[in-house]
């Protein structure tokens with residue numbers, strides 16, 4: 001199947017042919033528009049600052065005059081104009097290679113995505129720190145990106161992977177995790193927010209610490225897990241792909257050793273993600289990929305390598321610590337910048353410069369709204385989505401209900417009795433212009449654990465509204481009736 005849109009041809013997988021295309025669905029038009037001008041509903045929040053952010057989004061697409069409701073944000077977010085403008089400005093006005101005016105971020109390594117960041121830790125830290133009999137503890141709810149690299153490392157080193165299952169409430173069993181920790185445990189790999197179960201954070205109530213609340217609610221208490229891990233001498237890698245775009249994440253207060261996320265899920269471009277690593281760990285780790293940029297000196301028979309990014313080489317533009325040598329001052333416009341390789345040990349070759357600039361613009365954009373504001377808004381939206389979905393007959397939503405102590409993330413994975421999730425998603429897309437996702441969401445072990453091959457998933461972001469949820473639920477009811485008519 002092919003869909004043409006303004007000269008771009010998208011080839012869709014044959015599985016999308018399950019339902020005959022709607023004959024009216026001929027022209028998919030994409031246009032720059034504001035929510036306000038595209039008959040979009042008012043945002044759930046009446047906060048003027050949040051409402052204003054919607055006006056910069058250009059993802060309003062129309063299909064025969066009908067707005068597409070985009071509910072696949074856990075897969076990738078839409079991009080605000082501020083990000084697209086930053087990319088365009090870079091390529092049009094100051095395109096050049098790196099080391100000119102880019103400052104190093106403390107303990108941050110830019111990667112292609114979160115997957116590459118986890119592979120970096122696996123191949124660099126894992127291969128040099130794990131040996132036969134060492135244990136890596138994970139949960140069955142991890143994304144494939146957080147499982148497969150450790151399978152490679154286990155095969156090479158003889159380390160053992162131990163998986164923690166779920167409680168009856170369908171949250172990873174934190175008590176079990178605590179019980180299996182021992183002096184053999186060298187690493188814990190955990191997600192911060194699940195991309196399937198929709199677990200978010202615990203609510204803090206007066207007189208109780210968040211950790212205790214987390215425990216009562218059996219929700220992943222990252223700070224507590226980190227403290228248990230450190231007690232037995234293990235490190236913790238947090239997969240924060242689904243938390244960084246949606247809430248305040250403070251690596252220092254979590255005390256995580258490694259943390260990864262992807263730009264494209266947080267309004268930024270694809271092709272760039274990052275690894276946060278504690279300075280002392282990064283400096284002891286060997287390079288992951290070899291090549292330009294990551295070296296100090298190259299000889300015919302060996303090379304020496306650049307420092308990793310760390311607190312000592314954090315500097316901004318004109319401030320250059322005198323002990324950094326091999327600097328080349330480059331005149332660039334009316335600014336003076338410094339070229340050197342320090343901080344680049346894990347960034348071989350020309351990096352994704354434009355994409356990193358786009359990520360910077362996305363970070364500015366989200367910070368401008370305020371991560372706490374985004375989180376609070378999404379909690380409200382998440383509860384609404386959960387309640388509305390549970391009100392649809394024969395729907396099974398995975399993960400715990402929102403409660404006094406548990407916040408749900410603004411996503412729901414679900415199944416409808418006797419309807420395949422791909423049929424659901426296809427019908428919703430073709431007939432109602434509602435974009436959700438179906439499949440295993442890169443979490444096959446979790447789906448097997450839940451006793452299903454696949455699920456449908458609706459995932460929201462701060463630019464979605466209560467009315468988007470209403471449209472989705474209306475369309476879902478219609479879809480279920482359609483399939484029931486064949487029985």
Ligand SMILES: Cc1ncc(COP(=O)(O)O)c(C=O)c1O
Pocket residue numbers: 074075113114115116143145146191193194195239241242262273442
């Ligand atoms: C929880 C989680 N971890 C890891 C990933 C991998 O992200 P990426 O494909 O951008 O590397 C995803 C993406 O869906 C995710 O949701």
